[in-house]
Amino acid sequence: MATPHEPKQDRSRATRQRLLEATIDCLAEHGWAAATVSVVAERAGVSRGAAQHHFPTREDLITQAVEYMFDTRMDQVKAEAMALGQVDQGAARTLAVVTALVESYSSQLFKAALQVWTHAAADEALRSRIVPLEAKVGRVAHRVAVEALGVDDSDPVAHHLVQATLDLARGLGLADVLTDDSARRKEIAEQWAATLHVALTTPR
Amino acid sequence: MATPHEPKQDRSRATRQRLLEATIDCLAEHGWAAATVSVVAERAGVSRGAAQHHFPTREDLITQAVEYMFDTRMDQVKAEAMALGQVDQGAARTLAVVTALVESYSSQLFKAALQVWTHAAADEALRSRIVPLEAKVGRVAHRVAVEALGVDDSDPVAHHLVQATLDLARGLGLADVLTDDSARRKEIAEQWAATLHVALTTPR
Incomplete structure (x- = not known):
């Protein structure tokens, strides 16, 4: 919470961030219909x-909550990958x-x-805002993955296998929505990583 | 539409099937909220x-629409794969x-x-009906994929790569919800098929 001595601009930034984080939690836990401005504010x-x-x-x-949290997450993945x-x-x-x-x-x-x-699939106004965000998410996630794996993205095999890895990750994410899929996911990620590594390092 | 000479049981089956197909179309085109019994019936x-x-x-x-259409689709994939x-x-x-x-x-x-x-992620009653259906979908799709690829599912590498292929397919499906992703999807499927084939046929 804001303290009386906190500068006004910092308080405003902190409020904004609390709202964005609460939006993500509301959406993830209670679904689209429940994530209204009133519920999130509360x-x-x-x-x-x-x-x-x-x-x-x-x-x-x-849309700003999804974009902010995605940017934050990709910065984390980038930092982890560099380390x-x-x-x-x-x-x-x-x-x-x-x-x-x-x-x-x-x-x-x-x-x-x-x-x-x-929800955007059946809501034209939302869709027109989400499509550019989806394109950005795809671009940034691809760049982070290429850097983290240390591969040459101009090689079409490497390019497509990095894309496939992100599509796999998305599919595994979907499999975790209704049940805890973490044990199976770990096995798939291990096998995928082994197969990917051989494919990326085989001389072409 | 039913004709006067159609036996009652056949008419009933045809009505049921029309309702199931209309449910899938309503959900896919207009989203969860729009897919009510009244709208589907109309x-x-x-x-x-x-x-x-x-x-x-x-x-x-x-739930019956999703299960019926999934069964129909898997029968098609099985028939295609056998041919x-x-x-x-x-x-x-x-x-x-x-x-x-x-x-x-x-x-x-x-x-x-x-x-x-x-929708089931935030609706406990629906979730309890979808979780067993999800388990069945996963089991049947895996069995169909194993048969179609002609691999030995008792080999853990083959087992996990078949699972990964289905997870990849799910991720690619998600990427097609807001925009037509078919051109990119074709390239990813081709690269993954080549990588998968090498991985499945490399002596272990």
């Missing part, structure tokens, strides 16, 4: 008026990167984003 | 009373099976099922 401990000052419409709140690159090499690095990517897509953020994507 | 050209005779609740209609096994062998067969599986998950049925799965 969860964040912010008045409805203050919430609407930051986010005039529900669509503003929801990793200095320690592990070879198959161990590939496994660590595949595991980090796969776990990203089984997060609360993925569950929230799934609610938004699915 | 789309199927069936009275609301007749629809409720077949499916007392909306959950009955929706395939007599023509193609080796890498061409692997590519054909991967393509058929991937395209299954980008169908109208997948888009409908995604609406149901996503």
